[in-house]
Amino acid sequence: MTRRLLPFVALAAALTLVAGCDSAPTEAPQSTSAKPQSDVPPPLVPAMALPDGAVDNAVAKLDGMVQDLLDKTGIPGMAVAVVHGGKTVYAKGFGVTDVRTGAKVDPDTVFQLASLSKPLGATVVAHQVGQGAVGWDTPIVSKLPWFALSDPAVTQMVTVGDLYSHRSGLPDHAGDLLEDVGYDRRAILERLRQLPLAPFRDSYAYTNFGLTAAAEAVATAAGKPWETLSEEVLYRPLGMTSTSSRFADYEKRPDRAVGHIHVDGRYEPSYIRNADAEGPAGGVSSSANDVAKWLAMVLADGKAGGDQLVDSEALLPALTPQSVSSPASEPAMRTGFYGFGFNVGTSSAARVELSHSGAFELGAGTNFLILPSADVAIVALTNATPAGVPETLTAQFADLVQFGEVREDWYGLYNAAFVAMEKPLGSLVGKQAPANPAPSAPPASLAGVYNNDFWGPATVTEAGGSLGLQVGPGGDVWPLTHWDGNVFTFSFVSENSPPGSVSKATFDGNRLTLEYFDEEHNGVFVR
Structure with a gap:
């Protein structure tokens, strides 16, 4: 096969895959009863139309689904919001902010978002890209000359986009344990150079501090701290008055959800999670109502209140595949991707899904899901060790929107995955100490x-x-x-x-x- 034929073969294969054909196009027979053929490009065609009243009917079932999940799991509190048609069509709170006080959750209760901070931050970066301050392809060392990875060649090449799509080669969750023992952001980022690297741009490993390094480069280019930049270009313009990237602001909120850890079958407010060190990756706190404003902006391709807050061309790369995050294990399986700060996938209805979860073992579980082709998004925030609850709710909602019914045991799937993450660590877990141990040195x-x-x-x-x-x-x-x-x-x-x-x-x-x-x-x- 000659080189010049390859583009045409690739195009034909793509159209066959998307349209579901198994042979070359032929002239269709004429029929007076045939339905008009669509002129929508095949990659935009879903497998099936939405049911009548899809969003309204799905919203009507949210109260019952949320209560069922609270009853099933015993998590203390949850806030949920839905955006459709450019506005918030549902916003409610359930349960309590703190089991000690019994204060009720409402749509303005502030929760720690954990890793929902990543897509929020990606829109901050997209704003700066649209302003020409940086590019997704800006090398990190051009803004942070002190930053390095263990391979000098990779150090010079790694970009903002590489770190926002987790394709730098850094090990999974690199630097997280340094945060646990009290190191600050700069100290952790400087230690990343001591870690081994997987193949650059040919591997995926989720890293809070890799992404944080990219955000630091963007903030340095802007000449102000990341927390201030986020407030000035995103939170304030969108009217997200309860949102901050500073833990101190979260602590001062009178209406805030306290984190609860899962211990011995119950949830207790025993620990405090300060994520300032990884702020761009996990340090945002916000309310369901505030996140809904951000979701409306994303659904509107960067527009808010009639203004183009984030350039649509700068935002698009964040919302489209940049790295393979979940490789298929068999030919019929759909592959999962990561954009810049967003999970990007395809639903069983052949609709693009944008999403992200957030998880703090010490007491936060969050998730949002966007179906751009249905012009709808949902966010669910909880104040407990992750148990798959927000993911279950948003998946159930997406099923209802697309099919009119819930088609999977989403709770069974998600809960099993998250419960496994609670498993204690260490080679001696579950083992009995020797009855007659040998003595130690003095x-x-x-x-x-x-x-x-x-x-x-x-x-x-x-x-x-x-x-x-x-x-x-x-x-x-x-x-x-x-x-x-x-x-x-x-x-x-x-x-x-x-x-x-x-x-x-x-x-x-x-x-x-x-x-x-x-x-x-x-x-x-x-x-």
Whole structure:
């Protein structure tokens, strides 16, 4: 086959795939009863028309679906909003903001959005791209000369778009554990250069701090902090008066949903999640009513109140596939993609879906879903350890809009996936300590400062024969419990360490190996 024929063959194949044909087009027989043929380009044609009153009928069932999910799971609170035809057509709160006070959730209750911050931030970047301040293809080092990855060639090439589509090669969730032990944004970003890289632009791994580095580059180009830039170009123009990228603002809101962690079958407000270090990726707080204003803008291709707030050409790349996030495991399976800050997929009705979830183990689960071809979007915010509840609701709603009925056991699918994420970590979880353990070296001889280039110092303290462990600038000291010989255990709860997690601390002369910090084989500390 010659090179010049390839474009035509590719075009024919694409049209055959989308139109569902299995042979070359032929002249159709004339029929007076034939329906008029559509002149809509095949890639825009869904598999079936929407049912009559699709959105209205789906909205009418939301109250019952939300209450069913609350009853089924016991999560404390939830707020939901739907946008259609350029306006909010549904906005309600359910349950309570805090189980201790019983205060009711309403559509203006402020929730932590977690990773819904990413698509919100992507529209901030798109605004700046439209203004010509940066491009999706702007190299990070052109704005942050101090930034580096472990491969010098990749360092020079990696762009804003690469990091917003998780195709830089950084390991999955790179830097998250550094945040857990108290490092700030700059310290974490500078340590990313010590991590191994997968193939650049040929691999996908979700990274909060990779995306945060891109946002920092955009903010530097604007000459102001990311939090201020987001407020000035997005939140304020859209009238999102309850929205902020600063944790301090969330804490001051009188009507805010407190995070609840899932422990022993119940939800408790036991921990506080401050995500300022990864603010562009997870630090936004907002209300259902405010997010609805943003969803209306996205559905309107960047327009709000008659003005073009975000240039549509700058926004389009964020809403279209940039990397493969969920490769198909069989030929008939639809592939999942990631744009710039947005999940991009295709529903079983052959309609494009834009979505994103947010999840804090310490107490937040959020999701939005957009069906552009139906001009509808829904957001669901909860204040509890993720259990698949917001994803279930938005998927049920999307089914109702497209088919007039819920066609999958969405709760069964999503809940199973999220419950698996609550599984405690550590090789000793569920195991019994030895009945007759070998003695350790004298505790005082194990005390000292053990250094690690990536994690910083691990300080082992001794008092009255008991040992404690401190890693990072956060200041928490975890008791070390003897297990066997020079192996000890330590436990703590954090965003990435669910309740019940148990980690090993193994002393070997002047070396200390901490299992929890050894995922990338860099958990050895030397005294």
